[in-house]
Amino acid sequence: MQHIIDRFISYVTVDTESDPNSNTTPSTAKQWDLANQLVEELKQIGLQEVTIDENAYIMATLPSNVDHEVPTIGFVSHFDTTPDFTGANVTPQIIENYDGKDIVLNAAQNIILSPTYFEDLLLYKGQTLITTDGTTLLGADDKAGITEIVSAMEYLIQHPEIKHGKIRVGFTPDEEIGRGAHKFDVEKFGCDWAYTMDGSQIGELEYENFNAAGAKITFKGKSVHPGYAKGKMINSMLLANEFISALPENEVPERTSDYEGFFHVHHLNGSIEETVLQLIIRDHDKDLFEARKELIHTIATKINNQYAKQFGEDICIAEVKDQYYNMREKVEPVFHIVEIAEKAMKEVGITPIIKPIRGGTDGSQLSYKGLPCPNIFAGGHNFHGKYEYVPVESMVKATEVIVKIAELTAQK
Structure with missing residues (x-):
């Protein structure tokens, strides 16, 4: 668990706020800082065909380790954070064995993360939470998703006894300003289908959006x-x-x-x-x-x-x-990709929460570009503000879901 905490913190402490008023891709130069860091890390853990293009779209490959034909699947997350609230100088706080009471994010400014207002906190009593210090957002949207994908790929590399097909990884800029999939090269990605790791509460599985x-x-x-x-x-x-x-x-x-x-x-x-x-x-x-x-x-x-x-x-x-449009139209004809994710959750002890997204996701645009792409929980709560937090156990479970999806997809 500490490895996931360390990885996540190494991402959220890099400012990657996007800018809707910019015409460049990525919309802010500082997004390159984390993008380049991720490229090196993907190479370091042993992924192949690691690439980054002129617009900071990152792709990498985990080759198949089975000798029968298996669909190529992908996992996608974005590394920018919303311009709705500052993502500069993020100082995460780690709350171990959360006791179900108020969490003081910032004593000087009297900023309190309270379960009387944010009732979901009580779902994670006894767990380890990562919060903000009350002056910035956290960036779990969607650096939790990146953490989970990288950690899952690392685990599969270190455990070759787990059989899987070819897996592609994709990280995008500018999702928070609605451009994350605009320049995503679906043909280059080369997947039969993919999953965005960009949902919230543990168990969320979404294939409908606005x-x-x-x-x-x-x-x-x-x-x-x-x-x-x-x-x-x-x-x-x-x-x-x-x-x-x-x-x-x-x-x-x-x-x-x-x-x-x-x-x-x-x-x-x-x-x-x-x-x-x-x-x-x-x-x-x-x-x-x-x-x-x-x-x-x-x-x-x-x-x-x-x-x-x-x-x-x-x-x-x-x-x-x-x-953008509702991805349901593109996912329903290949609904088995949702069923695989649902089965994976159940097999790692998670109760799936299948519900519509009251928003959008890269998966919507990717689905309409020919890459059916349901959305899976990344674990964070209260995105886009100072009350954002993520339970570490949810990130661990999301990592397990990715591994299990890879395993189930490779079964004959």
Whole structure:
């Protein structure tokens, strides 16, 4: 277990925050620091065909050790961390034999990780937790996944009595800004299927995710002296408020769960003359997803019609762009790949939790690029913030799941 702890800490203490405003790949130069470190480590543990391309996509091979034909499978994780919260100067804290009580992350700032708020903590009473110091995120998303993949490959190399087919490893930049699979060379990877190690709670196994789109709504206005504005001023900020009010009030992230979709307003910047509203659209059901996008245009059209005579042109411009789609469509025809992962979990003593992802994953885009790719737990909780933590025992179990999947896939 200490070996996994040491490996994980060696990854999370390297700052790899990605940047959505950058046009390069990777989006930040500092992602190269961990990428290059990983390349050397993969070579050191004995993997073959270790490569890194000009965009920092890493691939490596564990050759088959059986003489019969076996599907080539892959395991994929990302090494960037979210820009939602700082990943610089991460100082992990190790909590051994967790007692189920509050954990003081930072006494000076009174930052407490408490099971009264984060009830999942109580699932790990008696285990070893790795937390933040309250000033950064941890980076278990998805450096826990990388730790597990590297550790599993190392274990298979050290235990040749465990029979397996050819296994490919892939590590990507920029997943947190939605670009992790953009430049992933599926043909070069050469797998029949793969698994992303990028889920949360131990036991999670996911092959469904949201259909996703982003919308940018621009509202125009007319600025007139407020003392003489009657019938003349058009305040674009109030138009934005009108637009938001026309959306279903209960179909927002904080009021939905499971398969329920939502509209999520995440940025609003404006003045009298111009306001820009940005939101995301999410739904597991393809027809409902299309209806949500259509509603955006319907509301915009209604506002334009309302102000057509006064403004003289479209006053509300709606731009909607698809981001990714539900992988279920691509995974269901090869559902045995989910069943193998489920069986592997059960054989190492884990109860599978099969549920939809209320978000996205590299596996979604990879599935649509021809590489069916369900998602398996990596063990972390409370991603993207200072309350992030990971139980070490969950990382150990995830490593065992990878080894068992390799073994089951090679059975005749």
